Structure formats: structure tokens, C-alpha cells
Amino acid sequence: MSLHRHAATKDELVAQMADEVFGEAEPPARPSRGWRADLELIARRQWQLCRRHLWLPRAVSFTRPMLVPNMMAQTERVLRALDGLGLPMSTRIREALTLHSLVIATALPLADEVDAEQETGVPLDRWWSARRARAEELLAGGHFPLLATIPRDATSDLDELFEYGLARHLDGFAALVADHAGGRGRGTHGSAPP
Numbered sequence: 001m002s003l004h005r006h007a008a009t010k011d012e013l014v015a016q017m018a019d020e021v022f023g024e025a026e027p028p029a030r031p032s033r034g035w036r037a038d039l040e041l042i043a044r045r046q047w048q049l050c051r052r053h054l055w056l057p058r059a060v061s062f063t064r065p066m067l068v069p070n071m072m073a074q075t076e077r078v079l080r081a082l083d084g085l086g087l088p089m090s091t092r093i094r095e096a097l098t099l100h101s102l103v104i105a106t107a108l109p110l111a112d113e114v115d116a117e118q119e120t121g122v123p124l125d126r127w128w129s130a131r132r133a134r135a136e137e138l139l140a141g142g143h144f145p146l147l148a149t150i151p152r153d154a155t156s157d158l159d160e161l162f163e164y165g166l167a168r169h170l171d172g173f174a175a176l177v178a179d180h181a182g183g184r185g186r187g188t189h190g191s192a193p194p
Contacts (some may be wrong), residue, residue, distance in 0.1 A: 014059050017067040018070075021049055021070075022049065022070035025046060035081045036079035036174065038077070039095075040170065042081065042104055044166075047107065055111065057111055062097055081091065085180070085181070087180055092175075095173060155171040
């Protein structure tokens with residue numbers, strides 16, 4: 001409530017709240033272990049913020065960014081982690097936005113689930129129980145043979161999904177970095193990095 005006294009509008013209040021939350025993600029006290037380790041650390045800290053503050057993913061905009069110091073510091077940390085790789089600034093800022101969007105996109109279902117449970121009063125396990133017979137009927141019909149082989153728990157753990165997405169994204173970015181370092185200055189598909 002003390003923030004509300006300093007904000008004239010709801011948007012200003014949300015911006016101040018986001019600035020406070022992003023201030024929780026302190027920069028590492030240790031020296032850099034390399035660009036990939038630094039980006040992993042930054043992304044995981046942002047993931048933890050989104051897990052603790054479920055409203056945060058919906059507050060972030062890439063088209064109308066909040067100009068608040070602690071959020072800007074997150075982007076600065078990504079740019080700093082990529083410093084010295086010889087990448088153009090346009091590639092570095094796109095990486096910063098892509099990394100952040102990976103965190104946000106994976107965190108949004110957490111917020112959606114909390115909203116759905118509050119609106120309906122039905123927790124996720126009961127929601128799935130009510131639909132299990134229909135899911136089994138659809139999968140038993142033979143129209144979705146590959147979907148039918150997926151273990152039930154393979155898609156339910158958002159922490160695992162986040163880690164998988166982060167690793168695959170950074171694998172791809174590492175290929176771009178290696179391609180650029182190889183002197184070609186080109187992306188992994190033979191074209192210059194955007």
C-alpha cells in the first residue's frame with residue numbers, strides 16, 4: 001500500500017512493483033564463468049521471480065517496456081554477459097529479449113492456473129480427473145498414435161519445461177556464437193545474424 005501513495009495510475013503502480021521485484025534478482029557476486037553460465041544464472045533468477053510473483057509475467061511488455069531501473073539492469077546484465085563475443089548490438093539485444101521471453105512464456109501458465117482455480121474453485125488435479133475419460137477416449141481411437149505414447153507426467157512439470165527450453169535455446173545460441181567466432185559472421189543457416 002505504501003507504493004500506491006507514490007503512483008498516480010495503476011500502470012505506474014505495476015511498474016513500481018515490477019521494479020521492486022526485479023530488484024530482488026541481485027547481480028552475481030562472483031566473477032563471470034562465461035556467457036552461457038551467466039545467461040543461465042540470469043534466466044533462472046528471473047524464473048524464480050516469476051514463480052514467487054505470479055502477476056509478474058503479465059506485467060512485462062516487449063512493445064511498451066517499463067522504463068524502471070531494476071528491469072533495465074536485467075537487460076544490461078545479459079548485454080554484459082555477451083560483451084566480448086564480437087556480436088553486433090542488434091543480435092545481443094535480441095538475445096536479451098528472447099531469453100526474457102522464454103522465461104515469461106513458460107511462467108504465464110502458472111499465473112493462468114492460479115486464475116482458473118480461483119475463478120472455478122477446481123484445482124488442476126480435479127480438472128484433469130474430470131477430463132481423463134475423454135482424453136483416454138480420444139487417444140484410444142488411433143488418430144493420435146504418438147500423443148498416446150506420451151507419459152502423463154511429461155508435460156506437467158513447468159520447472160522441467162523451463163530447463164529444457166533454456167538448454168535448447170542456449171544450444172542454438174552457442175551455434176550462432178561459434179559461427180560468428182569462426183569468422184563467417186553468419187548465423188547457423190548461412191545468413192547474417194538478424
